[in-house]
């Protein structure tokens with residue numbers, strides 16, 4: 145009897161931990177857990193925080209559905225600015241888009257395709273009103289969205 149209850153407990157525990165997202169994160173249409181952080185950093189530090197504290201990266205977007213999900217939730221959670229960081233960026237010397245999590249750049253929703261010029265590093269920011277992506281100088285402080293796999297400690 146004890147073993148039966150114990151197994152039931154273990155199975156329930158596993159089932160819950162497989163489905164649940166960490167506290168204060170939301171499950172996206174792709175099944176990943178997303179954290180919305182209103183107190184932001186430069187693009188590079190935002191991605192660093194996503195990695196170091198949450199085991200993820202700035203969000204990479206591969207479907208209109210996910211873009212919509214991030215846009216709609218950002219309207220409820222971000223108030224100071226319209227734009228927030230996602231993981232897209234372009235390097236001065238590369239002149240092409242990439243995601244910080246190294247996934248393929250297979251979907252895009254840029255406001256203009258030619259946003260990037262050779263005058264520095266740009267990060268991609270999603271506009272919560274239009275859903276469009278804009279290239280913004282990486283050294284800009286914006287709120288950000290991470291994929292979250294765990295929560296380690298609160299970053300300073």
Ligand SMILES: *[C@@H]1O[C@H](CO)[C@@H](O)[C@H](O)[C@H]1NC(C)=O
Nearest residue numbers: 186187188189190192282283
């Ligand atoms: C981010 O870039 C700035 C310069 O733009 C640099 O001073 C800083 O060390 C970088 N931070 C990280 C975490 O890479």
